Each structure stands twice: as structure tokens, then as C-alpha cells.
Amino acid sequence: METYRIGIDVGGTHTDAVLLDEHNQVVAETKSSTTKDVTTGIYAAMHKVITEAKVDTKKIRYAMLGTTHCTNAIVERKGLNEIAVVRIGAPATLAVKPLTGVPEDLRDVLGKYVYLVRGGHEFDGREIVHLDEAHLYKIAEEIKGKVSSVAITSVFSPVSREHEERARDIFTEVLGSEIAISLSSEIGSVGLLERENATILNASVVNVAKTTAQGFIQALKNEGIEANVFFGQNDGTLMSIDYAVTYPIFTVACGPTNSLRGASYLADLKDAIVVDVGGTTSDVGILVNSFPRESSLAVEIGGARTNFRMPDLVSIGLGGGTIVRLKDNGEFTIGPDSVGYRLPEKALIFGGDTLTTTDVAVALGKAELGDPSKVAHLDKELLEKVYGKMVEMVEEAIDKIKTSAAPTPVILVGGGSILFPTELKGASQVIRPEHSGVANAIGSAISQVSGQIEKIYLLDEVGRENALEQAKEEAKAEAVNAGADKDSLVIVDIEDVPLAYLPGNATRVRVKASGALQ
Incomplete structure (x- = not known):
């Protein structure tokens, strides 16, 4: 049976939609104006492209959305979650408070509930001081009913996540599983303030992502489409809805990334410069082996410095x-x-x-x-x-x-x-x-699915080669679970960090695999 996929990309001016067949050929394309609430524009573009294509909606198996909802919410300071900011790092980090260097208007919105808790680790994974669990329970009681999202950052959590995970368990216990919790070790890289900012921004756009996801699924249902739904993320691959609601910050800059991927596919070039001219801005990026080159610098979003992976762009x-x-x-x-x-x-x-x-x-x-x-x-x-x-x-x-x-x-x-x-x-x-x-909607539709795993291996027991092999296999399995075709899988990223504080020559290994949709 022939199958189709729909790709939608929301820009500041236009919302673009394309319908592709299984050979990635364009069956129909359309542009409609982006609306103030964004969702109406998505719905209009989708309806238009489906009506034009005249294909059986039962055959549309996949729907991909690249959206600026989260970026816009941060830039415009609108629709953000009420959040609590918890930094585990007293007494070591008291000199520089959370949200330092963030523009005042954003600080006013996000800085209502800020807490510094005793705990955290050294760069080699030793505990600085014990985690103050009693203080965390007290904070949880204090913010109950006042916030819907919590950003937790601990000192050197990319080396040891122990205190962040314990804090998450305490908040979940007191506030229930409905509360959204963002952990910095899952979002940013080393560098306390930038990683903390990325986590705070992630926590602030959870509701925006949820509303967007629900609206998109509902719009598809209204058209009679029961498709697997994916969101575009800023490394040029796709993520499932659940993943997108946990890590909405990864949708930031997925528009330019989609355009870069779409440009590479349309021009049949792996290495080139892409100029994506929208209604409000032009984004210039660079393709290396058909994926966007990543920025090695801290990136500002809405005036806040962050350090999670982002495409290298000049806007x-x-x-x-x-x-x-x-x-x-x-x-x-x-x-x-x-x-x-x-x-x-x-x-x-x-x-x-x-x-x-x-x-x-x-x-x-x-x-x-x-x-x-x-x-x-x-x-x-x-x-x-x-x-x-x-x-x-x-x-x-x-x-x-x-x-x-x-x-x-x-x-x-x-x-x-x-x-x-x-x-x-x-x-x-x-x-x-x-x-x-x-090109942006095409980039969204042809994107690949990725799977990522992060585990600690004891190298004395398994050896480095074996550990990396195991991790690669697990990452591939993750990608297949997420909807990737197992014959097309490639490993796109490997990182291993020795953990000096654990016996047995322990190493934290992170591997990412990506492949085409099944």
C-alpha cells in the first residue's frame, strides 16, 4: 500500500505544508498565513494541502511539525509556565545567583520562586556537601499549587546526576506526577549558568508544547488522519510527542534546521551555505554532510545565554x-x-x-x-x-x-x-x-528519527570497546522503537566521560543513532 507523510513548518509569516509520497516526491504544497494563535494557521495549511492532494487520508501515516511556538513564547514572554527555579549548589555557588544576566522583563516572569539548596558535586564527582533533602521537602510544600513546572540544576550534574534525580523524586512525591520537571543534566552541557538558563527556559515552555501537540493531533483527527506524530528538533531529526513535551526547548531553531535539511535534499548538495529568507528574518546556515553545522558558542534565546546544542546560524x-x-x-x-x-x-x-x-x-x-x-x-x-x-x-x-x-x-x-x-x-x-x-516543510517531512541512550559502564568489567558497542546497539534499538528503519541507522554522536568518583573505572557513555522513518 502506498503511504504519505505530511510536513508542516511554522514561520513568523507563513505556515507551509507539503504532502510527500513514499519516495519523498512532492504531491502537494501550500503556504498559508501564520495566525496570531499559530494553531489556526497550522490547521488551515493542513486542510489546504490535503484537499489539493486528493489522496485517501487513511494512507497518511506520518505527520511532522516544525514549530516556532516555544521560541515565540520566550521572545514575547507570553504563555509561559509558572515555574520554580531550584539550584543545588549552596554554599559553593552563592556568589552568582540564578538568572544572572537574563533581561529584567524575563527575570520578572521566571524569577518569582528561586531557591538555593545545599548539595552538588565537584568536577570529579565527589559530593561537595550532602543534599539537603529537608529543604527540598519544604520548598515542595511552599510551591504546591503555585507552579506547574520546576527547573532543577545541580553543580556538575553532567558528571553526577544523583542530586538532581533525588530532587526530582521528592518534588514528584509531594506535587504529584502531573508537575513538569526539567533536569539540567538532560538538557545542557558543562557550564553552570548557561545550563541552568537552558533548563529554566525548557521548564517555562512545557505548557506551550503540550497545547501545540494536542492542537496538532486534534487537527489531524478532524481531517480523519490517524498518523504517527513527530516534532522537529534543532539537530535536524525528529522526536516523539512525549519527548517533545519533556524537552520542548529542543524545538527552538528547528525551523532554520528544517530549511537547511530541505535545501540539501532539494538541491542534492551535502555541503553548502543555505540562505532561508522568511517574512521577518533571513537565516544563514551551513550544511556539513547534509546536516546543519552545530554552534560551539553559547546561544542567546530571548536574551538568556544557554548552552544546549543549536545550529550555527547568522540571522x-x-x-x-x-x-x-x-x-x-x-x-x-x-x-x-x-x-x-x-x-x-x-x-x-x-x-x-x-x-x-x-x-x-x-x-x-x-x-x-x-x-x-x-x-x-x-x-x-x-x-x-x-x-x-x-x-x-x-x-x-x-x-x-x-x-x-x-x-x-x-x-x-x-x-x-x-x-x-x-x-x-x-x-x-x-x-x-x-x-x-x-523547503522548511519538506525538511520537516524528510527528517530522520533519532534514539539516544546515556549509561554508566564499569570499564574494568566490560572494557571500553565492548561498552561502546553495547551503547551503540542500545541507541539503535531506541531509534527503531521511535520509528526508525533499522537498515538505515547511523551513529551520529558518541561521547564518553570518565567518572573518577566511582570505582571500577566507570565511564558515562552517551550515544545517538538516527535513521529514516520505517
């Missing part, structure tokens, strides 16, 4: 809806604000009252859209200067992300990519592949 405030302001003296400004999803009502070519980058491209004959007579009165010479500056902004971003001066292929994708020429400085060639407008 500029330039998209199809970016507002252009012309001044009387021949000067002008481009952005950084955008009309976003209101482009179809705001842009001049659609009868609106705001000059956007899209209007500039249409007035100069670079793109065909809307009603060109509505921009015919504008000063062409000035617009040429504006357009020149737009191109320069993209070329600068390409230059920033490159690791060498050699010309590199550039793939243009995204709805706003029609604004740019197929010759750019620093590019050996510029490709705008077919279906490039919905």
Missing part, C-alpha cells in the same frame, strides 16, 4: 515583510521591524499602506507578485539603492558564516527567496531549487 532582520522607510533627503532604513504575517494586507502591492522589501523587488521587476501599478510611482533610483543594500546584507551574512574565503555553493530557500538575485558575492553558484518556497 539578520531582513525578510519579505521587512519595512522600508524612505526619507525626503534620499536616505532610507531597512527594518529591522516587519509586517510579518500581515504582508497580504499591509504591503503596497496588495493595496496596503506600508512599503516593504517585497514592494521594492516588485517595483524593480525583480519579482512578480501583487499589483505592480501600486508601486509604479516610487522613485526607481532610490529603490535601486535600497535593493543594493538588501543584497549587501545577505552577502555580509554569507561572509560571516564562511570558514574559508573560497567561493561556496549557496542555496536560496524560503518564501522571500524570490527577492534575491542568482548571483551573490562569495558564492560559486546560487541555486534556487524547485519547491524552494516550502
Whole structure:
């Protein structure tokens, strides 16, 4: 029986949907405006693409969603959970309080219940002091009914998770299993403040993720689709709904990642620079072996420094809806604000009252859209200067992300990519592949499933080679459970950290495997 998969990606301006057959060929594609509540836009795009495709909905087996819900919630400080922040690290870490360096408005929302508890470990895994369990029980009673999510961070928990896990058990015991608990050892890497921030942000968007997931499943049911549902995560692979609700922070930046993956597939290139032009921003990233290059730096989200895995991106405030302001003296400004999803009502070519980058491209004959007579009165010479500056902004971003001066292929994708020429400085060639407008939704639909395991092995008993082999097999089994095809599995990540504090030459091994959907 032939099967189909639906891929949806939500951007700031458009929500894109594609339907692919089992050979990953595009059967139907659509763009609809992103709505303020996001969910309506997803539903509209899905309905449109299914109606257009005229396929039997029973044959749609998989549905993938790449969403900006969590990112938007953090950036706009809206819809966030009431959270408690618990750091296990007194007296060692009292000098730097939690949420240090986080913007004040975000601190006001997330910093209502902050606690420092005695405990934590040294970098070699020795206990600094015993965990103060009595204090944890007291905190649990205090926050009962006031918060719906708890972020727990312990000093050097990537080496020893013992205190975080004990704290989780105490909170679950007092507050019930309904409470969402985020542990820093499962989210960030070494580096206390950044890991703590990532955990706090994760805890703050659990409700957003839950609502999004439920809305998506319901929308599918309304169309008569009983599909396996997956969320896109920011390393270019998929995660199950349960996983997504536990680690919603991993959906941050999955949009650009999806675009990179989709661009690689459409242009049939494994190594290239991708420029994804949306309605509000352009994201420039780099493909290495068809996956996004990861950033080695701390990444800011909504003004908070974090250190979990993120794609290496240069983002500029330039998209199809970016507002252009012309001044009387021949000067002008481009952005950084955008009309976003209101482009179809705001842009001049659609009868609106705001000059956007899209209007500039249409007035100069670079793109065909809307009603060109509505921009015919504008000063062409000035617009040429504006357009020149737009191109320069993209070329600068390409230059920033490159690791060498050699010309590199550039793939243009995204709805706003029609604004740019197929010759750019620093590019050996510029490709705008077919279906490039919905590359993000395609990237979401063709993504692979991953499985990850993390275990402590005693090397004196099993030996390093055996331990790694065992871990690889388990990670592969995890990926198969999550829906990956066992013949297509590859190991994408291995990390082993010696644990000096445990006898028997103990080592913590983390392995990630990924493969195509079954």
C-alpha cells in the first residue's frame, strides 16, 4: 500500500505544508498565513494541502511539525509556565545567583520562586556537601499549587546526576506526577549558568508544547488522519510527542534546521551555505554532510545565554515583510521591524499602506507578485539603492558564516527567496531549487528519527570497546522503537566521560543513532 507523510513548518509569516509520497516526491504544497494563535494557521495549511492532494487520508501515516511556538513564547514572554527555579549548589555557588544576566522583563516572569539548596558535586564527582533533602521537602510544600513546572540544576550534574534525580523524586512525591520537571543534566552541557538558563527556559515552555501537540493531533483527527506524530528538533531529526513535551526547548531553531535539511535534499548538495529568507528574518546556515553545522558558542534565546546544542546560524532582520522607510533627503532604513504575517494586507502591492522589501523587488521587476501599478510611482533610483543594500546584507551574512574565503555553493530557500538575485558575492553558484518556497516543510517531512541512550559502564568489567558497542546497539534499538528503519541507522554522536568518583573505572557513555522513518 502506498503511504504519505505530511510536513508542516511554522514561520513568523507563513505556515507551509507539503504532502510527500513514499519516495519523498512532492504531491502537494501550500503556504498559508501564520495566525496570531499559530494553531489556526497550522490547521488551515493542513486542510489546504490535503484537499489539493486528493489522496485517501487513511494512507497518511506520518505527520511532522516544525514549530516556532516555544521560541515565540520566550521572545514575547507570553504563555509561559509558572515555574520554580531550584539550584543545588549552596554554599559553593552563592556568589552568582540564578538568572544572572537574563533581561529584567524575563527575570520578572521566571524569577518569582528561586531557591538555593545545599548539595552538588565537584568536577570529579565527589559530593561537595550532602543534599539537603529537608529543604527540598519544604520548598515542595511552599510551591504546591503555585507552579506547574520546576527547573532543577545541580553543580556538575553532567558528571553526577544523583542530586538532581533525588530532587526530582521528592518534588514528584509531594506535587504529584502531573508537575513538569526539567533536569539540567538532560538538557545542557558543562557550564553552570548557561545550563541552568537552558533548563529554566525548557521548564517555562512545557505548557506551550503540550497545547501545540494536542492542537496538532486534534487537527489531524478532524481531517480523519490517524498518523504517527513527530516534532522537529534543532539537530535536524525528529522526536516523539512525549519527548517533545519533556524537552520542548529542543524545538527552538528547528525551523532554520528544517530549511537547511530541505535545501540539501532539494538541491542534492551535502555541503553548502543555505540562505532561508522568511517574512521577518533571513537565516544563514551551513550544511556539513547534509546536516546543519552545530554552534560551539553559547546561544542567546530571548536574551538568556544557554548552552544546549543549536545550529550555527547568522540571522539578520531582513525578510519579505521587512519595512522600508524612505526619507525626503534620499536616505532610507531597512527594518529591522516587519509586517510579518500581515504582508497580504499591509504591503503596497496588495493595496496596503506600508512599503516593504517585497514592494521594492516588485517595483524593480525583480519579482512578480501583487499589483505592480501600486508601486509604479516610487522613485526607481532610490529603490535601486535600497535593493543594493538588501543584497549587501545577505552577502555580509554569507561572509560571516564562511570558514574559508573560497567561493561556496549557496542555496536560496524560503518564501522571500524570490527577492534575491542568482548571483551573490562569495558564492560559486546560487541555486534556487524547485519547491524552494516550502523547503522548511519538506525538511520537516524528510527528517530522520533519532534514539539516544546515556549509561554508566564499569570499564574494568566490560572494557571500553565492548561498552561502546553495547551503547551503540542500545541507541539503535531506541531509534527503531521511535520509528526508525533499522537498515538505515547511523551513529551520529558518541561521547564518553570518565567518572573518577566511582570505582571500577566507570565511564558515562552517551550515544545517538538516527535513521529514516520505517
